[in-house]
Amino acid sequence: MPELPEIEHLRRTLAPHLVGAVVRTVTLHRRDILRHPHDVTTRSVGRRLLRDGRITTLARRGKQLAIITDDDRTVCIHLGMSGQLCYQSPGQRLPRTDHVHATWHLESPSGRALGRLAFRDPRRFGGLWAFDSRAELHALRWARLGPDGLDVPARDLQAALARTTRAVKAALLDQAVVAGVGNIYADEALFRARLNPTRSADAITAREATRLATAIRYILANAIEAGGSTLRDYVDANGDAGSFADRHLAYGRAGQPCRRCRETLTGIRIAQRATVFCTRCQP
Template identity: 40%
Template sequence: MPELPEVETIARGLATDLAEASISGVRLLESGSLSTGTGALGHDEFLAELPGARILRVRRRAKVLFMDLATAKRPLLHLAFHLRMTGRLTVEPAQTEPRPHTRIVFDLADGRHLFFADVRKFGSCRAMPLEGLPHWAFWATLGPEPLEINAEQFAGLFKGRRGGIKALLLNQKFIAGIGNIYADESLFRAGIRPDAAADRVSRARLMRLHQELVEVLNEAIAANGSSISDYVNARGDAGAFQNDFRVYGRAGQPCRNCQTLLAKRTVAGRTTVFCHKCQR
């Protein structure tokens, strides 16, 4: 699943490519790809309201990509794309036909198209009026952004919290946007075992973890994210940060710091790689 750096990379690319763009039409090729849960527009409203909408802003919150629109009916409508395992958003030239697995096509006024494709159909698009956002349980319970809080605030999140530290990092209600890759990489850099009890990690080490987490997230963003299998950015290019992984996906290989063979076990329900010597 794309994590914070991948979704941020896509958002930045789309923000450039879709600046001042307008939507002339929408083709819903797979009805199940439009989520119509509490507070969201239904299929008919979606198809009726999107044509003529202006794209005001493209941004990210947690692992979700948002497009803020102004429509004839309302000054602000949010399109929320949850890419999950295989979702992709790419801007395509005029006359480009939908490819296999293209689920929604947004035709742009200048002739280009925005394709939402999803091989495994786990991803979704949701159109949320401003008044509907508070009723979206996922949105209402998201934790803070790791790049928007300081080390003191980050360390304070753990006060009185039991359980494993990696489990908390993966909990989107605790802190938003972190997944398996960047949890493993930041814990390694901070020298903290992924199965460590959170309430036994000192405040100083938690502040160090925040420093390493911010660093690894920013490095990944600069490298256009990590491409393990399906991820590409808004222009169809793969990321490169996977070339710099220190632990993720490297079980049984030598630690880049001490040459100890990296261990693998299941932590917080996820395959986890770490170094017995460097992480304590």
């Protein structure tokens, strides 16, 4: 599943193509990809999905992306496990045209064709949420998220961890604790902070929470600069894969030597998710 670095890199690669563009038409190929369709009729679906709006902002919170127009209409996009947002210049074709569920056709304010934005999601765990305003998005969807992982304060992190007896790895996967961290970057941050993922979250000390918050911010920032981690489906707006998977020190490396101490890395399951750590470096 794309996590914060992948979505932030996607936002940065999409922005030059989308900001300032007018959404001339919208094609929704699957109605069930619009997660709140109860008040959306066939005639209104285009407007709810930003038709005739000029895109002014691409925002992100955790793993979620929002496209906002000049009249404050907002579409929130979650890529789920396999979702992609791909930009096509005029005349350019998508590498894959199957499983495309929504397409936005873009123009300049003067009417010149600028290309298309396509939402593709083979496994359909992702989706679109349409809101009348950015404030409505925050109230109904983003308010339930914890601090964004890129700037999570150590004090807030420790306070959230202190409220649960779950393993610290399981707590980090909870988007109400810290928004944007998933399985990949939880393993990487815990490794960098030298914290055992099985530790009870409420036992993490203030000093350890500071180490962990610093590690989370560092890992996420570096992953963004590398374009994120492409394991299977993820590509950015230009169709390019991320390279941070080449730098993983823990995630996906069970049974391999620790790059810090050469001890064999241990693989277990926490909260039904594969977890990798070093028993020597993360006692």
